[in-house]
Amino acid sequence: MQLNAKFKALLASAAIAVGLTACGGGSGDAQSSQSSGAATVASIKEKGVIRIGVFGDKPPFGYVDANGNNQGFDVEIAKDLAKDLLGSPDKVEFVLTEAANRVEYVRSGKVDLILANFTKTPERAEAVDFADPYMKVALGVVSPKDKPITDVAQLKDQTLLVNKGTTADAFFTKSHPEVKLLKFDQNTETFDALKDGRGVALAHDNALLWAWAKENPNFEVAIGNLGPAEFIAPAVQKGNTDLLNWVNGEIAAMKKDGRLKAAYEKTLLPVYGEKVKPEELLAE
Numbered sequence: 001m002q003l004n005a006k007f008k009a010l011l012a013s014a015a016i017a018v019g020l021t022a023c024g025g026g027s028g029d030a031q032s033s034q035s036s037g038a039a040t041v042a043s044i045k046e047k048g049v050i051r052i053g054v055f056g057d058k059p060p061f062g063y064v065d066a067n068g069n070n071q072g073f074d075v076e077i078a079k080d081l082a083k084d085l086l087g088s089p090d091k092v093e094f095v096l097t098e099a100a101n102r103v104e105y106v107r108s109g110k111v112d113l114i115l116a117n118f119t120k121t122p123e124r125a126e127a128v129d130f131a132d133p134y135m136k137v138a139l140g141v142v143s144p145k146d147k148p149i150t151d152v153a154q155l156k157d158q159t160l161l162v163n164k165g166t167t168a169d170a171f172f173t174k175s176h177p178e179v180k181l182l183k184f185d186q187n188t189e190t191f192d193a194l195k196d197g198r199g200v201a202l203a204h205d206n207a208l209l210w211a212w213a214k215e216n217p218n219f220e221v222a223i224g225n226l227g228p229a230e231f232i233a234p235a236v237q238k239g240n241t242d243l244l245n246w247v248n249g250e251i252a253a254m255k256k257d258g259r260l261k262a263a264y265e266k267t268l269l270p271v272y273g274e275k276v277k278p279e280e281l282l283a284e
Helices: 003-009 011-023 025-034 041-047 073-086 099-108 167-175 187-195 206-215 241-257 259-267
Strands: 050-055 062-064 092-097 128-130 135-144 159-163 180-184 201-205 219-232 235-237
Touching (some): 041 241, 050 062, 050 073, 050 099, 062 073, 073 092, 073 241, 092 099, 099 128, 099 235, 135 167, 159 167, 167 201, 167 219, 180 187, 187 201, 201 206, 206 219, 235 241
Parallel strands (some): 050 092, 159 180, 159 201
Antiparallel strands (some): 128 235, 135 201, 135 219
16 A cells, blocks of 8 residues: 555544544553553563554554554564563554653653654653664655745745644744744644645654655655754653663664664665665664
8 A cells, every 4th residue: 555545544543543542541540640650671571561652643653554553663663672571562552642742641651662753852851761762863844846945944924834742843933933833733634734735834854754755746855854863762751760771772682683674674665765775764
């Protein structure tokens, strides 16, 4: 199935899955109060399942396919973690999150860790503990091919589409107050708004935009690298050194034994092809 079709066909299943996750809030709240000190490696082994927050609508990094299964680059890493810790890649409970919810899901204990394309920033590092990175990205801006945005100056007094709680949201809010931001919770909403012409452009991680533009040839990423390069990493509750140290060991092992590159080749290479080299995105 083409990536563009996934964006459309998976909207319903992703929305249902997000709803089911939200409906489980009662048990999640009970778990968070029960584990105020955060889940340790030992307690996760005792439960026999690790709860990992991922996106449900951000292919090729995290999405729910037409059969209701979690797929994507982050999902492959999550399965590797579950296999090493609990003996099976199936012993992971995927908890769907949106960009703005990631910190709160970790802090409340709704998830043991986040693997939702989470960019490490100083502000977020005050609220959660980041493990070592597995990806590197910068911001990009995608716009219609017939009206390309090639310079941030063109965005003055124009409407730019972003997702709430993302680095794009933070960057333009802080550095470019002259740009009008229209914010959405879910990626599908944001990209649909671009197609509908509700903004002149959309800002997001360049890795995501390259993938989306490939499947939507009427749009192009005319600004491919905006701001400094940043790193994407797993995150755990603040002070949870036990789980943090274990995750760091796992990330190092995946880089060394080739599993990180294998995850790239399975999920990202079919999208980027030769246009993007693995070393441009993998933090190895």
